[in-house]
Amino acid sequence: MNPSEKLQELFLKFPGIGPKQAARFVYFLMREKNNYKQDLARNIEALKDSSNICEKCLRVFSKYNNQKDSSICDICANSMRDKKSLMIVVKELDIDAIEKTKFYNGKYFVLGNLLPFLTEKPSEVINIRELVNLIHNDLQKEEKTENLEEIIFALPATDEGENTINYLKKTLAQIVGIENVRMSTLARGLSSGLDIEYVDKNTFKEAFEHRG
Numbered sequence: 001m002n003p004s005e006k007l008q009e010l011f012l013k014f015p016g017i018g019p020k021q022a023a024r025f026v027y028f029l030m031r032e033k034n035n036y037k038q039d040l041a042r043n044i045e046a047l048k049d050s051s052n053i054c055e056k057c058l059r060v061f062s063k064y065n066n067q068k069d070s071s072i073c074d075i076c077a078n079s080m081r082d083k084k085s086l087m088i089v090v091k092e093l094d095i096d097a098i099e100k101t102k103f104y105n106g107k108y109f110v111l112g113n114l115l116p117f118l119t120e121k122p123s124e125v126i127n128i129r130e131l132v133n134l135i136h137n138d139l140q141k142e143e144k145t146e147n148l149e150e151i152i153f154a155l156p157a158t159d160e161g162e163n164t165i166n167y168l169k170k171t172l173a174q175i176v177g178i179e180n181v182r183m184s185t186l187a188r189g190l191s192s193g194l195d196i197e198y199v200d201k202n203t204f205k206e207a208f209e210h211r212g
């Protein structure tokens, strides 16, 4: 396989990229000046050492945004954030969109995917084990005043979104001590079918205030 074929194969792994687009990227790079290619290669190389996955919320974050070299992201490490609310999202872009609204001050958890119907091994598709551990450990904490009080599902209002929420509710219900934790879902209404990453401030505010 020559470098252009190899690159095409690598671009195919990008989210939402098909063979035509992957080939277009390769032709683009072949035409670009060498310093552009060097710059791109150098920054991809640097990304290796500068990104980390938060061990609490599983969000990918850039270490340059954090003061210290940490395995926990700035949201999880921030003591001003409300520890009583945990919002479940699919991906980092959803967190970025919600943070931009400045309307939510709790914690997050990145599920990684939605659960398709009839999935045989959900733990291979979504981060369910990590979520159960996170909530279990939280409920075991000595400091009861800081315990989790609400889990908010911020997933798209699609059939797969519904399927995922049903599975999560059923699975999380087995955690000892979960009875005192409210489980809510963002209100649908206007945002029906909307991907959370495109949510604007007013839509999010509406959906959040009318969650149930």
Ligand SMILES: [Zn+2]
Pocket (backbone or CB within 6 Å): 054, 055, 056, 057, 058, 059, 072, 073, 074, 075, 076, 077
């Ligand atoms: Zn985190």
